[in-house]
Amino acid sequence: MALAQTFGRNVRETRQAKGLTLEQLAHDLGMSYSYVGQLERGQRNPSLRTVERIASVLSCAPLSLLSPSDDCPIVTAATE
Template structure:
């Protein structure tokens, strides 16, 4: 699976588990709501720093975003 899609799917799952909207995460992380949406759809290639900031916005570890998704 494409790593962008892995990160996007993991981030969306974690965000929803925390009961957060894309808008709330955007405010917390400093990224735009559009960027969050693109990321969740696997349309962005986040940097290591972005992954760290995104993980913090959902109270997760960066490794949680890059874990392979089991089918």
């Protein structure tokens, strides 16, 4: 999954977990509803400043918005 899609999915999941609508998040960020929607769909690449702003409003670490979820764990070779 591309980084923009991972970021968007994580923003959407975090926003929904906090009980915020897309409109509320956009308002709190001072951004347009359509831009935030495009971010959530992975259609736009946010600047680092935007990642930090969104993380601040959602009260989470910026890295948590950029990290893949545990849905697809990384498999490594076993060592002996």
